[in-house]
Amino acid sequence: MISFKHVHKRYPGGYEALKNVSFDVAEGEMVFLTGHSGAGKSTLFKLIAAIERPTNGNVLVNKQNLNALKPRALPFLRRNLGIIFQDHKLLFDRNVFDNVMLPLQIGGFDYREIHKRVRAALDKVGLLSREKSNPIALSGGEQQRLCIARAIVNRPSILLADEPTGNLDAEYTHEIMAIFKSFHQVGVTLLISTHDEAVLQNSDVRVLALKHGELQA
Amino acid sequence: MFASPLAGFFNILVIGITLSLPVGMYVLLQNAQGLVAQLSSTPQISLYLQMDASEDDVAKLRTQLEQHRDVASNEFVPRLKALEQLKQSSGLSDVISGLEKNPLPDAFIIHPKLSEAQTLEKLRNDLAKLPKVEIAQLDAAWAYKLEALLKFGRMIVIILTSLLSLALIAITFNTIRLQILTQHDEIEVAKLIGATNSFIRRPFLYFGLTQGLLGGITAWLITTISLMLLNHQLVTLSQLYASQFVLRSLTTGDSLTLLMFSMYLGWLGAWLSVGRHLSKIDLQ
Numbered sequence: 001m002i003s004f005k006h007v008h009k010r011y012p013g014g015y016e017a018l019k020n021v022s023f024d025v026a027e028g029e030m031v032f033l034t035g036h037s038g039a040g041k042s043t044l045f046k047l048i049a050a051i052e053r054p055t056n057g058n059v060l061v062n063k064q065n066l067n068a069l070k071p072r073a074l075p076f077l078r079r080n081l082g083i084i085f086q087d088h089k090l091l092f093d094r095n096v097f098d099n100v101m102l103p104l105q106i107g108g109f110d111y112r113e114i115h116k117r118v119r120a121a122l123d124k125v126g127l128l129s130r131e132k133s134n135p136i137a138l139s140g141g142e143q144q145r146l147c148i149a150r151a152i153v154n155r156p157s158i159l160l161a162d163e164p165t166g167n168l169d170a171e172y173t174h175e176i177m178a179i180f181k182s183f184h185q186v187g188v189t190l191l192i193s194t195h196d197e198a199v200l201q202n203s204d205v206r207v208l209a210l211k212h213g214e215l216q217a
Numbered sequence: 218m219f220a221s222p223l224a225g226f227f228n229i230l231v232i233g234i235t236l237s238l239p240v241g242m243y244v245l246l247q248n249a250q251g252l253v254a255q256l257s258s259t260p261q262i263s264l265y266l267q268m269d270a271s272e273d274d275v276a277k278l279r280t281q282l283e284q285h286r287d288v289a290s291n292e293f294v295p296r297l298k299a300l301e302q303l304k305q306s307s308g309l310s311d312v313i314s315g316l317e318k319n320p321l322p323d324a325f326i327i328h329p330k331l332s333e334a335q336t337l338e339k340l341r342n343d344l345a346k347l348p349k350v351e352i353a354q355l356d357a358a359w360a361y362k363l364e365a366l367l368k369f370g371r372m373i374v375i376i377l378t379s380l381l382s383l384a385l386i387a388i389t390f391n392t393i394r395l396q397i398l399t400q401h402d403e404i405e406v407a408k409l410i411g412a413t414n415s416f417i418r419r420p421f422l423y424f425g426l427t428q429g430l431l432g433g434i435t436a437w438l439i440t441t442i443s444l445m446l447l448n449h450q451l452v453t454l455s456q457l458y459a460s461q462f463v464l465r466s467l468t469t470g471d472s473l474t475l476l477m478f479s480m481y482l483g484w485l486g487a488w489l490s491v492g493r494h495l496s497k498i499d500l501q
Contacts (some may be wrong), residue, residue: 050408079411088405106412150410 001027001158001189002048009043009213017043019213020057025191027157027213030184032200033193039068041193042086044210045162048191049081050074053191061158079107082151088190090135096122096146097131103154121153125179141172148179159183162194165199173199228392229428231293232385233435236479239378240440240467246370248464253363258305262341263354264325275323281347282325287340291327299324322351332418334365382482386420389425389486396421397494414495421491422484429483441466 002025009018014016017040025031035041046052047059050066059066069077091099100121104114122128125145130138135146144164151159161180165173177199184190193199200207209216267274275293279344282291296304299321304310329340337355345353397404403419455462466474 008447015450019353051409056379074412075408075411075416077411078409083409089409091403091406093403103410106407106410106416154410 001025001029001062002191003060004044004047005060007054007059007060009040009088010048010051010055017213018047018054021058021210021213021215023208023215023216025189026185028104028187030180030190030205031192032207033191033204033210034195034207035193035199036195039210040213041210042162043213045083045160045191045193046157048079048160049083057115059121072091079103079154080156080158082154082156082159084144084147084159084164086162086166088147090143090146090150092136094134096127096133096138099135099146099148100153103150107154116206117153117155118149121149124152124182125149131141141168141175143151144172144176145179146170147216153185156194158189158191161190163193163195165194172197175202225428226288228388229435232388232428232432232483233439234477235381235388236432236475237439238434239374239381240436241443242370242374242377242476243471244440244444244464244467246367246374249363249367249370252462253367260329261356262327263346263352263356264327264344264350265354266325267349267351268322270323272351278325278347278349280384281287282327285343287330287336287343289328289330291328294324294326296321296323301474305364310474322377327381343488344352367413377494385429385479387484389428389483390420390490392399392428393421393425394489396424397491397498401498404495408498417495418491420485424492425483425485426480429486430476431482432483433479436463436466436479437467437472437475 004021004023007018007021010016021040021044027028033041033044043052047054047066048061050069055069061077066076066077081160091102097118100118101114104117109117119128122131125143125148127138127145127149130142135143137148148161148164151161159180164176164180168176178194180190210212225361263277266278279291279293282288296319300313300319303321305314327340327344329337331337341353341355344350407417444464448463451463
């Protein structure tokens with residue numbers, strides 16, 4: 001589903017974020033990505049979402065080589081991805097419902113379908129009662145769950161989560177991991193970056209470890 | 218979509234006022250044009266005879282005119298009839314009735330065969346030399362001058378329209394630029410979750426179109442209301458001169474052109490602005 005082949009990423013100025021990274025994530029697999037901050041986790045996510053291009057090597061998503069992808073086709077690639085951003089990227093000028101609605105508006109769904117799906121997604125993360133609230137009024141854990149709802153409302157086949165439990169206490173972390181596991185059970189491919197030792201120890205999930213831009217064996 | 222309703226209102230007002238300037242001038246020119254067309258459909262030469270011209274002199278002159286190769290037809294206006302006409306058309310009947318004797322001479326109205334300004338001038342000189350002719354006057358001369366003046370006015374309207382159109386495009390360009398800045402986050406998120414460029418561009422283009430339309434409607438209202446006010450004053454003025462002259466407002470066609478044009482300008486400004494500023498939004 002996601003495949004990196006000898007990927008290098010060098011930023012302007014010479015900083016090398018990724019060095020010769022190769023791995024595969026199979027369809028329906030759940031994989032953790034670990035590493036200290038600055039190890040290249042966010043860069044790796046940006047390459048999958050085609051926000052950045054690799055300096056060398058190939059990135060394949062859904063069997064499509066992103067190097068060969070035309071800019072015109074890019075939005076349609078991203079609609080297949082659900083991305084949970086480290087900094088949430090929620091819009092504070094609209095309520096919870098409208099935040100979750102955005103991917104469906106972009107996808108051109110009709111009004112009734114949008115209502116049905118948004119409510120289902122909010123129900124899934126336990127925020128249905130807060131649909132009229134402004135995201136600024138939500139707690140950190142709730143904002144994180146809102147972010148998840150927006151990422152899954154479009155029913156993507158791949159879910160990318162960049163530090164989804166970064167600033168959360170143990171209870172919230174447990175809650176959110178449980179939500180991810182339920183997606184895994186219905187066949188969604190998940191790639192989750194974390195540096196939370198507790199999360200890694202309590203699961204039997206494959207772990208990709210990055211160190212200074214290199215993948216550890 | 219508007220950052221604040223007040224700012225949006227002022228924007229539309231600026232567009233309306235800017236547009237109403239050339240539109241108002243255009244309307245006034247159209248009216249002047251109509252007036253000229255009414256007054257001088259064909260050029261003619263008036264021959265005013267000397268006051269002591271007898272009926273024999275008139276008959277002789279008529280024969281000469283009929284034989285002249287540049288004269289298409291002529292019409293004799295006796296001095297009594299001229300006075301009568303003056304009473305009816307000028308609104309000065311009281312003044313004229315008070316006159317002791319008729320001050321008007323006999324006259325011929327000549328319709329020339331040709332209408333070029335130079336030929337007419339030559340013909341006028343010829344006719345002025347005929348016996349018993351006091352003055353030969355080329356009636357169309359002032360009309361030609363007026364028409365030249367109107368051409369000048371039209372050129373001013375064209376220049377004004379071009380300049381103010383650029384100003385309108387600049388206004389929309391800047392408004393959209395500010396909106397893109399304020400909606401930076403929304404645009405970024407939309408791009409990240411798979412919005413196409415046209416999806417992002419669309420609301421801005423609609424905004425430019427709507428702002429242009431509302432500005433056009435404002436300009437139309439300004440012009441129409443101003444003309445109504447002017448006409449109100451003009452009625453009093455023209456009654457004093459016993460004539461009926463009203464300024465005609467924009468025709469339906471003109472109005473539609475105005476609205477289409479202002480919509481187009483708004484759209485163009487938005488299109489340029491979106492093209493320029495949207496690509497500058499980088500994904501983080």
